[in-house]
Amino acid sequence: MTDVTQILIAIEQGEPHAAEQLLPLVYDELRKLAAGKLAQEKSGQTLQATALVHEAYVRLVDVDKVQPWNSRGHFFAAAAEAMRRILIEQVRRKASAKAGGQRRRVDLAGIEPGLPGPDLDLLALNEALEQLEKTDPRGAAVVKMRFFAGLTTQEAADALGVSLATAENDWAYAKCYLRLQLSDSESRL
Numbered sequence: 001m002t003d004v005t006q007i008l009i010a011i012e013q014g015e016p017h018a019a020e021q022l023l024p025l026v027y028d029e030l031r032k033l034a035a036g037k038l039a040q041e042k043s044g045q046t047l048q049a050t051a052l053v054h055e056a057y058v059r060l061v062d063v064d065k066v067q068p069w070n071s072r073g074h075f076f077a078a079a080a081e082a083m084r085r086i087l088i089e090q091v092r093r094k095a096s097a098k099a100g101g102q103r104r105r106v107d108l109a110g111i112e113p114g115l116p117g118p119d120l121d122l123l124a125l126n127e128a129l130e131q132l133e134k135t136d137p138r139g140a141a142v143v144k145m146r147f148f149a150g151l152t153t154q155e156a157a158d159a160l161g162v163s164l165a166t167a168e169n170d171w172a173y174a175k176c177y178l179r180l181q182l183s184d185s186e187s188r189l
Contacts, residue, residue, distance in 0.1 A: 004072045011061060012068050019061045027053065030079055033150045037083055047090050056082040073151075073159030077141070080149030088126050095123075121182070128181035132174060139174040142167055 004025050010018035034049040034056070059082045060075070133140035138160060145156040157167035 004075065008072075008075055022061060023057060026075070026079075029076075030056065033076075033079070033148075034083060036150050037087065037148060047087070052083055052086060055086050059086075071159070073155060076149050076151065077145050077156075077159050080144050080147075080151075084126070084144060084148045087122055091122050124182055125178065128178050131181060132177050136170070136174065136177070138162070139170040139177070142170040143174045143178065146171060 004022065007018050007022045007025065011022065030053045031049055034052040038047065038049055038052065056079055060078055129140055129143060132143070141160060142153075142156050145151045145159060146153065151159065153167050153171055154164055156171075157164045160167065162170075
């Protein structure tokens, strides 16, 4: 943990090779997080975990726009946010008329019935999360850390600098809020 924090400080101070040292230390953890997120996506997702990790990493460690990292938790919270944004951009791009809009992809290998994947509408979740962020920014941050980064409630509490009880309360409230928002959006369809 201290190695990651030290390298993040070195990146912030502009050391040219510090970013190269960071990736091997955080890659496996970021890859697990990305694979977990992609497993929750609807079937037909073409983005691979490796590509998601690389895109998120490039956004986080941009040498032209050095960002200050307070801690390892801060870095992983930012990684969760970057992954969320990439997934949202991917869904929006696929939904565009240029990419086929509402047409469904037919997998020729899918002749045999496969296992149904989770049916999560990522755009609806993003919209609900943005609404929650307006009224409860800390609760939205807990959701991003738990859902998109795969952090435990304790890790999210540490990253936010709040007690475990506060993070648990924020998590419970946010889950209920999002569940209601998502069920309302489904009933309007």
